[in-house]
Amino acid sequence: MVPFDGSSLARAALVRATEYAEALDESVVVVSVIPDDEVYLRQQGWTQSEETFDIESVVESLREEVTELSPDATFRYERTTSSSPQSIAREIRAAAADIRPTVVFLGSENVGEIVTPVSSVGGEVAANVEYDVYIVRHWSQTTVSGLEPQLEQYPTTEES
Numbered sequence: 698m699v700p701f702d703g704s705s706l707a708r709a710a711l712v713r714a715t716e717y718a719e720a721l722d723e724s725v726v727v728v729s730v731i732p733d734d735e736v737y738l739r740q741q742g743w744t745q746s747e748e749t750f751d752i753e754s755v756v757e758s759l760r761e762e763v764t765e766l767s768p769d770a771t772f773r774y775e776r777t778t779s780s781s782p783q784s785i786a787r788e789i790r791a792a793a794a795d796i797r798p799t800v801v802f803l804g805s806e807n808v809g810e811i812v813t814p815v816s817s818v819g820g821e822v823a824a825n826v827e828y829d830v831y832i833v834r835h836w837s838q839t840t841v842s843g844l845e846p847q848l849e850q851y852p853t854t855e856e857s
Contacts, residue, residue, distance in 0.1 A: 698798035698828075699770075700789045701727045702741060703762055706804030710833040714802040715767040717831075725770040726796050729759045730777055730788040737780035752776075793828060804833045 699714045701707045711727060718725045731738075731752065738744045743755045756774055763772045775788040793801060 698726045698728060698793055698796050698800070699802045699804075701729050701759065701763060703729075703743070703759060704804065706833055706835070708762075708766060708804070709835065710802040710804035710831075711763065711766045711770070713831065713833050714800075715770065717800070717802075718769075723799075725767055726798065727763045727767070727770050727772045728789060728792040728796075729756075729763075729772070729774040730785045731755055731759075731774055732777050732780035732785070734780040798828050800829045800831055802831045802833060 699707070699711045701711060711725070714725050717723070731743075735744065735750050738750070738755060743758065744750065759774065760772045763770055773792070775792055777784045777788050
């Protein structure tokens with residue numbers, strides 16, 4: 698399972714999850730949490746300031762991005778009324794309880810630090826002991842023996 702918000706590290710986590718899934722003959726489920734908060738959606742780059750709030754266009758944009766990176770992944774989204782990291786993490790944990798993944802691939806710069814920031818979605822998701830967590834901190838080609846890197850998905854130096 699991959700929590701996905703379209704950020705660079707979420708994209709990296711999805712590519713890494715796809716590499717592992719292919720090697721282990723597993724499936725990838727991507728979960729996006731979409732708050733009912735126009736300001737948050739604009740900050741994420743999911744809508745433009747002149748656009749009216751349209752949840753379906755946000756969902757379709759995320760779905761297309763996921764399909765581009767991992768064509769065989771299953772995409773699902775959850776809605777929440779709050780854009781707080783705790784609310785988003787709660788929705789991701791609920792999705793994980795439903796999906797029951799063996800591994801959650803998190804793209805995060807600060808998960809696992811000695812002091813987890815209060816605003817960390819990843820820290821709250823990683824705290825669950827029901828699944829293993831693979832933390833992706835940067836874009837890098839896999840060096841794990843047996844994994845086939847998805848080279849076409851890695852950004853050029855300018856993009857990362």
